[in-house]
Amino acid sequence: MMATTGTTQLRLQASIDHSSPIPYYVQIKNVLRDLIEHGEWKPGDLLPGEPELCHIFGVSRTVVRQALQELSYEGLLVRERGRGTFVAEPKISESLLQRLTGFYQDMADRGHPPVTQVLKQEIVAAGPKIAAYLQVEPGAPLIQLDRLRFVKGEPIVLVSTFLPHFLCPQVMHADFTRQSLYVFLERECGLFIVRGRRFIEAVTANEYEARLLNVPKGAPLLKLESVSYLEGGKPIEYYYAFHRADRSRFEAELVRVKEPTKPTESVVLPRSNDLKDA
Secondary structure (H helix, E strand, O other): OEEEHHHHHHHHHHHOOOOOOHHHHHHHHHHHHHHHHOOOOOOOOEEEOOOHHHHHHHHHHHHHHHHHHHHHOOOEEEEEEEEEEEOHHHHHHHHOOOOOOOOHHHEEEEEOOOOEEEEEEEEEEEEEEHHHHHOOOOOOEEEEEEEEEOOOOOOEEEEEEEEEOOOHHHHHOOOOOOHHHHHHEEEEEEOOEEEEEEEEEEEEOOOOHHHHOOOOOEEEEEEEEEEEOOOOOOOEEEEEEEEEEEEHHHHHHHOOOOOOOOOOOOOOOOHHHHHHHH
């Protein structure tokens, strides 16, 4: 469906102030974002082509292209070669801090149970970095589980998980295409994860990541690293995951703990006689 109606086109033509110090591409971004956020343009709608937008706004193709590109980076638009630019589906939210769940359970709780493609499920030797995280000797046998996670048929996350083999050998023979690793560890291995530390940073997709996640090479990704612990402090899992930045966002709930009120210290004022003696 084409997003622009006659009424919308008239609004667009009147929306750019050529005397404003605000750059044209920023003004165009704001106009297009407003149409999307207020529901006039809906997910899946096809935007007018770049030449038509240039004519509507009275600006160069470079300006239009910059506005569309930045809205794509923000996850509001999807640009498909040979087809055009479309309004993107809303980003998929994931919990980051307020509760410790795996990706499968997190998505299932939101009504989007994922499907997983297992890329690797084998025993590897622990390198120095992962050995330190999992508190095992370098070279110790680990289970490496690489998975590509799909939500609504779309690849969203590429994750590599490492677990000490001696703690959960059952993982080597389990099918994780449609089940949670955390639930499996609890039910089949008697291992309950009670806490974790997670680190997040912005990165760009290399050729391998881009191919699997169906994004251009160099596209923005959110890299999440995590170490999970059993009760008593034993680390059980280390993973790193690449989330598509155009389709993912993280939620964190912050709680402020009220400190107990400290009693006010009494101040003893000097008596008049003391002042005379000073």
